[in-house]
Amino acid sequence: MSAAGKAEGPDQHAAAGAGHAPAEARAGRPRVAVIGAGLTGLATAYHLRDEAEVTVFDAAERVGGQILTSELAGAPLDVGADAFLARQPEAEALVRSVGFGDDDLVAPATGRVHLWVGGRLRPLPDATVLGAPTSLRAVARSRALGPAGLVRAAAEPLLPRRHVAGDRSVADLIGERFGREVVQTLVEPLLGGVYAGDTELLSASATVPPVWAAARDHRSLTAGLRAHRARTAGDARPVFLTLRQGLGALTGRLRDHLGDRVRTGTRVTGLARVGSRWTLTTVAAAPTLAEGRPGTVTYDAVVLTVPAVVAADLLRTIDAEVAREFAGIRTASVGVIALAYDPADARSVPDGSGVLVPKSEGRLVKAVTVSSRKWPHHHDHDGSFRLRASVGRVDDPAALELDDATLAERVDAEVRLALRLRHPAKERTVVRWPGALPQYEVGHLARVDRIRYALAERLPGLQIGGASLDGVGLAARARDAGRLAHEVRHHLGTSVR
Numbered sequence: 340m341s342a343a344g345k346a347e348g349p350d351q352h353a354a355a356g357a358g359h360a361p362a363e364a365r366a367g368r369p370r371v372a373v374i375g376a377g378l379t380g381l382a383t384a385y386h387l388r389d390e391a392e393v394t395v396f397d398a399a400e401r402v403g404g405q406i407l408t409s410e411l412a413g414a415p416l417d418v419g420a421d422a423f424l425a426r427q428p429e430a431e432a433l434v435r436s437v438g439f440g441d442d443d444l445v446a447p448a449t450g451r452v453h454l455w456v457g458g459r460l461r462p463l464p465d466a467t468v469l470g471a472p473t474s475l476r477a478v479a480r481s482r483a484l485g486p487a488g489l490v491r492a493a494a495e496p497l498l499p500r501r502h503v504a505g506d507r508s509v510a511d512l513i514g515e516r517f518g519r520e521v522v523q524t525l526v527e528p529l530l531g532g533v534y535a536g537d538t539e540l541l542s543a544s545a546t547v548p549p550v551w552a553a554a555r556d557h558r559s560l561t562a563g564l565r566a567h568r569a570r571t572a573g574d575a576r577p578v579f580l581t582l583r584q585g586l587g588a589l590t591g592r593l594r595d596h597l598g599d600r601v602r603t604g605t606r607v608t609g610l611a612r613v614g615s616r617w618t619l620t621t622v623a624a625a626p627t628l629a630e631g632r633p634g635t636v637t638y639d640a641v642v643l644t645v646p647a648v649v650a651a652d653l654l655r656t657i658d659a660e661v662a663r664e665f666a667g668i669r670t671a672s673v674g675v676i677a678l679a680y681d682p683a684d685a686r687s688v689p690d691g692s693g694v695l696v697p698k699s700e701g702r703l704v705k706a707v708t709v710s711s712r713k714w715p716h717h718h719d720h721d722g723s724f725r726l727r728a729s730v731g732r733v734d735d736p737a738a739l740e741l742d743d744a745t746l747a748e749r750v751d752a753e754v755r756l757a758l759r760l761r762h763p764a765k766e767r768t769v770v771r772w773p774g775a776l777p778q779y780e781v782g783h784l785a786r787v788d789r790i791r792y793a794l795a796e797r798l799p800g801l802q803i804g805g806a807s808l809d810g811v812g813l814a815a816r817a818r819d820a821g822r823l824a825h826e827v828r829h830h831l832g833t834s835v836r
């Protein structure tokens with residue numbers, strides 16, 4: 340199954356036709372095009388829906404982008420994002436504003452995570468900030484590090500401070516203080532899950548901001564991280580939340596609010612300036628649609644929320660410099676393999692919401708979410724023990740080069756080995772997410788500043804958001820949507836009204 344999604348039925352709001360005016364067009368309202376109906380685009384359009392004639396375009400036949408609730412063993416299963424950070428308010432605020440309430444929100448039933456190292460499951464020490472230790476004793480207890488790695492990490496408070504101007508890689512910053520083994524065993528698997536990235540290249544300021552700030556403000560990183568933990572300790576709120584129905588319910592609800600403003604199955608292939616306004620060229624993605632010929636419409640503002648490679652393509656003839664900036668943002672392709680086992684097999688599985696596998700272990704699987712334990716509200720459908728394994732790293736395409744059947748087979752075998760399950764999965768689904776995860780490499784934040792500056796200076800009426808720039812998490816996406824809507828309002832208030 341591809342990420343374009345077979346999980347939802349045929350599109351109910353299929354392209355009304357490129358070149359047609361929005362169904363609810365009313366004289367005097369500015370027109371805004373939002374390109375991309377992932378969470379960023381949908382939420383931006385939702386915020387603007389009463390102030391402007393908004394049209395949302397998505398090349399796929401469904402909305403949601405990297406949010407997709409599928410089905411496994413008769414119960415809903417998120418096969419893209421499966422939770423949002425609740426300690427930042429924006430995603431939860433969005434969820435509530437579209438009508439979900441306390442009964443719809445669920446926190447993970449367990450937060451314990453294991454590491455699969457040296458062929459054994461070890462508890463991931465919770466005394467870390469994004470893998471960087473705050474207590475060596477807790478790290479030692481977990482037995483995740485070998486003796487040499489532990490001794491090296493213990494030396495951190497004694498090391499002299501080193502001032503480094505500018506950004507650094509995660510491996511450079513944390514490795515210098517705690518040693519390589521901490522990076523490889525504790526930090527890499529955590530960042531591997533979020534970015535599928537290479538710690539030697541990922542930017543410390545963009546991907547581990549609390550660690551970056553602790554290193555900047557303290558002589559000892561351990562002391563800085565302890566201060567950070569002390570500031571956040573005592574917050575009783577859950578770290579993550581999801582929707583009981585699956586996160587597809589959120590993007591589905593946003594779509595319901597937007598109605599026929601959403602044109603799925605409509606790829607934007609061109610963007611051009613006409614005086615102070617913008618035109619799009621669109622083409623129906625499904626060649627069988629009668630409206631498949633390209634067309635153009637004029638908009639007062641355009642919001643791009645597409646992956647970096649698409650933004651680069653659309654901007655090439657408009658601003659070569661900004662296009663180059665987007666072309667420089669690499670992405671990682673990942674895959675999710677959903678597996679359902681006989682519940683009788685599950686007794687051997689240790690309590691916890693998941694397992695992380697350091698890259699140095701040389702496995703295909705990089706993480707396992709034990710869905711039946713993490714989200715037990717779905718457990719009762721046919722009693723299956725359900726989990727999802729993820730594969731794919733930016734520098735290692737091997738897993739995704741396998742065909743679906745082989746990939747599922749090999750992942751199933753690794754998961755059985757890690758969790759000591761005796762029998763093969765009775766149901767397996769492969770979902771591929773090509774080019775999904777942007778890599779915030781060293782210098783990323785400066786790149787984002789250059790892009791924002793160029794947009795403000797040279798491209799009025801064009802806003803660019805989405806996960807490529809500032810935050811892959813859903814809370815960051817919801818925050819970005821608020822910012823994009825604000826920028827559009829500002830532009831329309833000054834240039835149209």
Ligand SMILES: Cc1cc2nc3c(=O)[nH]c(=O)nc-3n(C[C@H](O)[C@H](O)[C@H](O)COP(=O)(O)OP(=O)(O)OC[C@H]3O[C@@H](n4cnc5c(N)ncnc54)[C@H](O)[C@@H]3O)c2cc1C
Nearest residue numbers: 375377378379398404405419420421607805806811812813
């Ligand atoms: C497997 C996986 C698991 C994840 N887990 C989590 C998690 O648990 N928690 C969390 O917070 N985050 C998670 N994330 C990250 C999060 O899901 C994404 O960062 C976020 O959903 C991205 O939203 P977006 O709107 O920026 O982009 P997208 O969701 O990628 O949406 C972009 C949209 O643009 C459309 N598009 C592309 N080209 C065109 C074109 N030419 N014309 C029109 N439309 C176009 C695409 O079809 C797509 O729908 C996960 C991501 C993946 C892949």
